[in-house]
Each structure stands twice: as structure tokens, then as C-alpha cells.
Amino acid sequence: MSKEKFPEFVELIKSKGKLFGPVKQKEKYSFEEIKDFSELDFDYQRTIISPKKFITPAKYSTLRFVKFGQTEVLPDDEPQIVMGVHPCDIHAIKILDRLFLGNIKDPYYAKRRENLIIIGHSCLPDDKCVCQSTGTDMVEDGFDLFLTELDDFYLLWVGSDKGLGIAIEAENLLEENVSEEEIQEYVRWQQERSSMFTTSIPSYKYLADIIHLNYDSDVWEQFGEKCLSCGTCSLVCPTCNCFHVDDKIMMNAEEGIRERMLDSCTLPYYSMVAGNHDFRPDRTARLKLYYTHKLKEYIGRWGQPSCVGCGRCIAYCPVDINVITVSNALFEEVCETQEVCDQ
């Protein structure tokens, strides 16, 4: 598809539902509702909150009740389209899908997911992107359409039946045949992009073992001391999905709602049970849970860690506790105590 036709293509997509895309707001990007093509800005590395906000919103009600009776609140049927999603965030959605749509389906997630159309967009890395290390810099499925932006044109991948439907409708905007030169240009771009990554997690493939060997390491203590227990890491992480459930009663004391909201295992009381017994009373224990669950335990459960290398923890943790600092510190610890990492 040539670039001139892109606005028209966006217009067509907009007719399918509520359109969201990356918008620049005060130097930061965020997925916002798009009224006009000019609002879209695809030249970005990462939004503050990942597209998880469309499928597991930060807060939503699941039950509405009055004095005598209650009704389940399911999400609206309105289709939502999110454009400009980068490969890392698509990988993150795949991870969430596995959790929420696995053996036991979550009805709220399933409904939102069903109504979400994902249109991916290629990106170029900055110094915080570590998706090459995590193997999530490319994506082959998990989207409906994926646009790769090259100098004069877009290459469009179709990833689902829904995506195919849109592509067929946009037939007159798309060129059917991709020339040999265009493919060559894509390959060149791909190679160039791969060489642009400046940050990596060298120990990534050994991380599960490293964490296991370091379970009692002082490193956790040091990070725990620095951690503010603010929960920012969970808020911005595209795969953090833990939720809390709370009931709210309206002022008239006759009706209310049950709300589900994002929670974070780094917050106090996360593991506290009735009777005030807290299984993880200190920050060290909670931070350890965050990183071991994400980088180690997920492998046992789903075959891969749940970090997609988006760099959000690197960009937003106020005290520099992130996937790089944690894994490097643990890696160094192993190197000090054991001679296992000569390679």
C-alpha cells in the first residue's frame, strides 16, 4: 500500500468501530480514541500503558446490585480497534490470552478480547528496548493486521479472518502483488532494525536458573530496600494482570457495584489473609515474587517468561528496579559465586 492511501485506509478502519491509536501527549505517548487521522503519531517507542487497557482495564465493574437482586455486568458489544501496536505488545496480549482464555475462560476478558481488532505497526528500537533479548521483536500472529512502514510504502500482513475481511474491503487501496524489490527493501530494513538494538539482557536464556540459584541472594534485599512499593512496574507492564475485587455501595445504601481493578504484587497487603497474617510482609519478598513469577515461574507454566522486552519498567520505575538491573545483578552474583558463566 502506498503511503498516500494510508489516511483513506485509516478512515475505512474507523468505520468498523471505536478507533484507538498512539497519540503524543506532553512528550509521552498513549493509546487514545482517534477522531481524526492527524492525531495519530506512529513514530513512537512505547506508550505509558500497553494495549492491555482495552482487555483488562484498570478498573471496571463486574456486578451491579440493588437491595434485592443482582445482575452481572458484561462489557459492551461495541467493537474496538487499536492501531499502531508494536510486536512486543502483541506478544504480551498473546500471553494474557493464554492465561485468561486457557482452561478457564474469564468472561469479561473474553468479551473484550472478542471485540478487539488489533492492527500492529512496525517500530524502531531505542536504548530501552530489550525485545531482541526476549525474542519478542518480531511477531507472526496474534494480530488482525500488521503494517510494516518502509520508505514509500506499507507492507500489510493479514493475521486473522477479521483482518482478511478488512483487507478485502480495502482492495482498491492495496496492491495485490509485492515486487521483488519491495521484498528486498523489507529484508534490508529488517536487518538494519536488528542492528539498531543497543541494550540487551545477556543472561536472558539462563535467567530461570540464575534466579533459582540466587533465591537467597542479598541482591533481593538490596532491591527490596530501594523499592518504593508504588506498583508502577505492574501498572505499566503489558503482562501484569493481577486484579483485586472490591464492592462499593452508593450513597443511598441501596445499590452498589462490584469492581475489579488492577493490583500489584509489590503493594503491601497483596498476600495478606484474614486475621492479618501476611505471607509477604516485606518489600523484598514481594519484589522477589514479581521477578521470579515473571521471569522464572512463567516458563514452567507456559513455556516462556512473561517479559516481552517493551522497556516500560526501564522507563518508568522511579528507583531503577527493572528487568535489566535485576537480571544483571543476579547474573553478576552467579558469576561471583560460581564459575558457570564463562561463555
Added chain:
Amino acid sequence: MTASKDKEEISTYKTQPAEILAIRDLTDDTRYFKLRCKDITMNKDFQYRPGQFVIFSLPGVGEATFSLSSTPTRRDFIEFGIRKVGSFTEALFKLKKGDTIDIRGPYGDGFEMEDLRGRDLIIVSGGLGAVPLRSVLLYIEDRREEYNKVFFLNGARSPKDMLYKRDFIAMNQRQIIDTHLAVDEDDTGEWPYNVGFVTQLIPKLGELIDSENTTAIICGPPIMYKFVIQELLKLNIPKDQILMTLERRMKCGQGHCGHCAVGGRYTCLEGPVFTYYDVQHIKELI
């Protein structure tokens, strides 16, 4: 709403109204609740295993998880032992006989009672741990011929703190299960049974059991596990035959909310019953 059906089917948060058939005080702060699903077919289909739990919902107050205390061998009602420790239980204690409460479940992986057939059993509970294990005990009493020697050791702080005291004393008299009741401290001076920690009762069982063919089942306050497990290991009971049920914060019961994670496991799906072998290396366990 049944555990035996495919897991796909417990995919919603839909609750069932259940009527409170009876309420009785167990101790100063703990009450017995007997419930029955209002929907007759639901009631008939409510299948569970000892060790599983149910989530109660009180609109406006919230949801909370409670262990089933009744046995699936006795149909038509379910029982709970509940201590008033928080805002939810406070609201729950205001309900009366005949009131309705919404429940969903059962959830969790309970005890596989069929797999324990023919084995010697040592059942150890402390404090509130008696609640889920009462389910195991009643199950065994109803199918006693399926099991070999069965010992039940139950500890409480003092005579007035012992849950299901009446039931357990009757159990002791029935002698279907070899029951040993203990209190840490006898402030009444009239306690006819053991005084001291339950752990002290374990070594005596050494001569009576066939270690290789013994399964131990434990539930109690976090501090109890360590000492009880030590004693059981001294009796050479295999690590994979020490079953324990754990308590964790839970919101969903379906492996989604994340709160109950221990190591890589979700207590609500793979637990609350774990073998000591499976969890011995999880350091934050107890």
C-alpha cells in the same frame, strides 16, 4: 457448578443462592454454618471433594473463600466452620437461619480420597485447620472399611477454643477413628484428654503404623506445619505422602487474579492441597 465436570464450565462468576439451614457457635468467635442450594438440581449436582473450597458473595461487602467442612458422602447440605476475623465474616455473622447467601464453587484441588484406600492415615489439625479436615474425617467414618489404621490428632489452644469439640469427642467415643485431642493449656482443669502440643503425640504412632504405607494429612496455623512435618519425617513417612492444605489470599478462584501464587503454582487451582514433596523447595510457603 460441579468439580467433576470439565473445567471449561466453571467459567463464570455466577453465584447460586443458598439457604442457611442452621447456625451454631463453635467457639467464642467461630460459627458453624449449614447451607443448602435453593435450586434443587444445583443442590443435587453439587459435587465436591474434601479439601475443596467455596466462595461466598455478599453484595456490598465482597467475596471470601471458605473451606468445605462437610463430607460429600452426606448429601443435600454443605457445612462450614467460620471464624470472625474480618469485615466479610463480620457481615456474615449478622445473618440468621433462613437467610440466603450467594455461593460459587467448589474450587481447588482437594484430597483424592480414593487414592488413599488401604493406607494408614495420620490426620493432624490445629486450630481452624480442623475445618477442612473434618470433611476428611467424616468421609473416612462413612467409608471406614476402605482405609487401614486411621489416627486423628487435633490441637487447640484451650478447651474452649477447640472447634467441633462436641463432634470430635463423639468421634473419640465412637472409636471408628483413633482420635487424640490435645490442648496447649488446660485452663479449666477438667480437660480429660491430652495437654500439650499435637506434635508431641506423633512419635507414639511410630510403632503403630507401617511408614511406607502411611499418608499424613495436615492443616493448621502456618507455624504448625514446620514442626509437624519434622515429626512425620522422623517416622519415615514418604515426602509425597505428607499432604497439606494451604491458605492464601484469593479473589477469583480460577487462577486469574494472581494473589494465591506460591512459586509457580496457583493455590486455587493446583492447591489448596499440596504434597510436601512438591513444595519442599518453595521457601515462602509457610
